[in-house]
Amino acid sequence: MRWTEAGLAMALAGFGGAFGQAARPAAPQAAQPSESMATATQPQTETHFAVVLDAAHGGSDTGARLGNGALEKNLTLTMAERLQELLRQQGIVATMTRRADVDVSALTRAEVANHAQAAVCLVIHATATGSGVHLFTTSLAPAGGSGTGQPVTAAGPRILPWATAQAAYVTDSLKLESELDAALVHAEIPVTMGRASVAPMENLACPTVAVELAPLAPGNTTRGRAITDGRYEKAVEGALAAAIGSWRTDRKEQ
Amino acid sequence: MISRAHKLLFGLLLLACVAMAAVLIRLRNRAQDRLQEQAAAAPSMQTAGVPPTEVTLYVPNDLDDSLTGVHEDLALPQDASAEAQELLANLVAAFRAPGSSHPLDVANGVNEVYLMPVPKAAGETSDPGQMAVVDLSGALVSAQPSGIEPETLTLLSMMATLHANMPAITEVHFLVDGQPHATLAGHADLTRTYLASEANPTPNPEAAEGTR
Ligand SMILES: [Zn+2]
Numbered sequence: 001m002r003w004t005e006a007g008l009a010m011a012l013a014g015f016g017g018a019f020g021q022a023a024r025p026a027a028p029q030a031a032q033p034s035e036s037m038a039t040a041t042q043p044q045t046e047t048h049f050a051v052v053l054d055a056a057h058g059g060s061d062t063g064a065r066l067g068n069g070a071l072e073k074n075l076t077l078t079m080a081e082r083l084q085e086l087l088r089q090q091g092i093v094a095t096m097t098r099r100a101d102v103d104v105s106a107l108t109r110a111e112v113a114n115h116a117q118a119a120v121c122l123v124i125h126a127t128a129t130g131s132g133v134h135l136f137t138t139s140l141a142p143a144g145g146s147g148t149g150q151p152v153t154a155a156g157p158r159i160l161p162w163a164t165a166q167a168a169y170v171t172d173s174l175k176l177e178s179e180l181d182a183a184l185v186h187a188e189i190p191v192t193m194g195r196a197s198v199a200p201m202e203n204l205a206c207p208t209v210a211v212e213l214a215p216l217a218p219g220n221t222t223r224g225r226a227i228t229d230g231r232y233e234k235a236v237e238g239a240l241a242a243a244i245g246s247w248r249t250d251r252k253e254q
Numbered sequence: 255m256i257s258r259a260h261k262l263l264f265g266l267l268l269l270a271c272v273a274m275a276a277v278l279i280r281l282r283n284r285a286q287d288r289l290q291e292q293a294a295a296a297p298s299m300q301t302a303g304v305p306p307t308e309v310t311l312y313v314p315n316d317l318d319d320s321l322t323g324v325h326e327d328l329a330l331p332q333d334a335s336a337e338a339q340e341l342l343a344n345l346v347a348a349f350r351a352p353g354s355s356h357p358l359d360v361a362n363g364v365n366e367v368y369l370m371p372v373p374k375a376a377g378e379t380s381d382p383g384q385m386a387v388v389d390l391s392g393a394l395v396s397a398q399p400s401g402i403e404p405e406t407l408t409l410l411s412m413m414a415t416l417h418a419n420m421p422a423i424t425e426v427h428f429l430v431d432g433q434p435h436a437t438l439a440g441h442a443d444l445t446r447t448y449l450a451s452e453a454n455p456t457p458n459p460e461a462a463e464g465t466r
Binding site (some may be wrong): 064128129130136214 | 316317318319399400401402403404406437440441442443446448452
């Protein structure tokens, strides 16, 4: 560890330690499939293509205030539930990291996701800022490529390997992001794409994209829509479900 | 035995004393406010006599998730830490300006910037540069809209501005009021150290549209 400032070193050690106790191998092959989770809810559906939906925040963590008393934690859960139903209609199993308004740690979210051996992990957020849908992939450098599985920030190993599970999935995550982008644009929803460092994305051993819903700003040809506008939310959820369907088809063809 | 007239006189004198004290306190406060205003308006001792240089501030746009290079002429202090702080102070002022594309209503967003050399890794021969430890104010964190996009843009714009104007800064770490902080406002990770070039603005700021 090359930290020269004691405060920073302590902060990092504390953060790493909290998760480090339950550190798991980054490779998904090492994890066992979560049959209880995958099959208990959807016994009739396909089990080889699992999806994890992470409704961000919950419990004491309300997330962003979205106006008119709406809280991000409630919107993310509602969106995840509706998306799960849309996927079920396509015969796709979706595991939720939470099903109620409860606190769920980043570690638990990562454990649920990594246990499911998922082909898609969507981390669902919402914000009152910006317009349309913001898609984010990890800011980790890809493992085995130009990077070494460490964050792009570091020339040396500053973060423990458990924290960089997503590095092995960067290429797939970018492809998944592209699939989601195409479906959203097809649904005439503006999309921005970027890289970000947000828990628990870096710990997820699956192709992962954070989907952040923002209000729809009025454009030249489109009218503005509030983030809580049911039609707007449904259009986004429909596009996400369609993209995951295409992703499954692409995988089968490979 | 104190006469009634004496009592009255004593009461009036006491009242006059209290009134005079109140007036004096008020005058003192006014003078102090005036001095503070003058100090804020005048160039700091560090920049007095320094000719302004052109700098590039990378201003975020929440609507398209981009950073745009904006040129400004600033008289920057000679001290590198003070220079970094001045750059960020001007960037935060742009956040606060009317019609801002990344509204963040905070007067003092950055308490201090500390610069320290990045230690060389084993076998590394080139200079790894400097790490800027940016101590954000609690007021900035309170004013920061919550969300992955707005929080990430605040950090990226600071990183890009520092790196563009002070290329020796290669890494950036953020504190809040001198303490480590988990996230900026519930999303963007502040426990990690960022590579200053991560914001990746285009080299020519005039052509900087959608720089991410
Ligand atoms: Zn969120």
